[in-house]
Amino acid sequence: MTVHATFDTGLPGVSPGVYGPADFKAVSEIAHREAGIVLPPGKAMLVYSRLAPLVRDSGCQTFGAYVLRIREDAEERKRAICALTTNHTFFYREAHHFEHFAHEVRPRLIEQLNRGGKVRIWSAGCSSGEEIWSLVMTLLGPDRSQGQRIAQCDVRVLASDIATHAITKAEAARYRQEDLKPVPEALRRAWTVPDGAEATIAPEARALVRFRHLNLLGDWPMAGAFDVIFCRNVMIYFDNPTKERLVSRFADKLVPNGHLYIGHSERVTGPALDTLSNMGPTIYARRAA
Ligand SMILES: C[S@@+](CC[C@H](N)C(=O)[O-])C[C@H]1O[C@@H](n2cnc3c(N)ncnc32)[C@H](O)[C@@H]1O
Known part of the structure; x- marks a missing residue:
């Protein structure tokens, strides 16, 4: 551990040296226990820079005092966990997933809807929404009238994350046109409404999605099972036992x-392999019975 009392804390009126190894250790234990997030020693400065504004706003004079605060105050702990999350995402990330979904899964889901059935989709760890909007646009497809018919069927999409600031952005569904560029043009034309340098996701697409603050380590209040679950670039922050438990829970929810x-x-390891078959790179399907 290299973080010692030598850097400027950035806290007005507080001398350097108010954040040290014990504070980092305490914060990483809390992040792991509460959200499964593993913060190895190399992340000590990252933790400092992400929490310093919260320490300042809380009125605490040292990180040590702030650690005591987040141990006792559930709301402040929630804020700290949010600040510690990494929310990097972008439209059509890992395009092969959307292509697989469009060609191998969507036709079956449309048949299901045509027979009067329902479709349930979940983006677990949706961050600021780029993933779920990419997926909803892919589900609706490039043909607006067909997409509108799909949107009138029993389709429900859940997008959840532990970071409330990310969910707020996802729900606003407004992005720079520049950021939407990875989405195939036909889908963009059909399901975004341009407004200057920005664009908003079309109302028909927005109407399908419910956003929820949800810690994946906690209880899942959703009663039914899902046809499709996206949980991408979330488990990289977790240790193996947490990943394996989570993937088993996803398998049970499919x-x-x-x-x-x-x-x-x-990749999927552990007991979930008894239930899931590998269908392609980082794509799994629940075996029928
Ligand atoms: C790097 S983003 C991935 C976003 C998107 N899935 C993608 O692949 O582009 C990881 C997201 O996981 C969320 N996350 C981390 N731990 C979580 C937990 N315990 N429960 C729910 N979400 C969590 C973070 O808040 C963050 O928004």
Whole structure:
């Protein structure tokens, strides 16, 4: 551990040296226990820079005092956990997932809807929404009238994250046109409404999605099972036992033949392999019975 009392804390009126190894250790234990997030020693400065504004706003004079605060105050702990999350995401990230979904999964879901059935989709760890909007646009497809018919069926999409600031942005559904560029043009034309340098996701697409603050380590209040779960680039922050427990819970939450998409550097290990079959790079399906 290299963080000692030598750097400027950035806290007005507080001398350097108010954040040290014990504070970092305490914060990483809390992040791990509460959210599964592993913060190795190399992240000590990152923790400092992300929490310093909160320490300042809380009126605490030292990180030590702030650690005591977050131990006792659940709301402040929630704020600290939010600040410690990494929310990097972008539209059409890992394009092969959307292509697989469009060609291998969407036709079956449309048949399901045509027979009067329902479709349930979950983006777990949706961050600021780029993933879920990419997926909803792909589900609706490039043909607006067909997409409008799909949107009138029993389709419900859940987008959840532990970071409230990210969910607020996802729900606003407003992005720079520049950021939307990775989305195939036909989908962008069909499901975004340009407004100067920005664009908003079309109302038909927005109407399908419910946003929820949800800690994946906690209880999941959703009663039904999902046809598709995206949980990408979330488990990279977790240790192996947490990943394995989570993937087993996802497997239990899929309908037979339901699909789980995970991040490019992640893979399924452990008991979930008894239930899930590998369908392609970082794509899994729940075996039927
Ligand atoms: C790097 S982003 C990934 C966003 C998107 N899935 C993607 O692949 O582009 C990781 C997200 O996981 C969320 N996250 C981390 N730990 C979580 C937990 N315990 N419960 C729910 N969400 C969590 C973070 O808040 C963050 O928004």
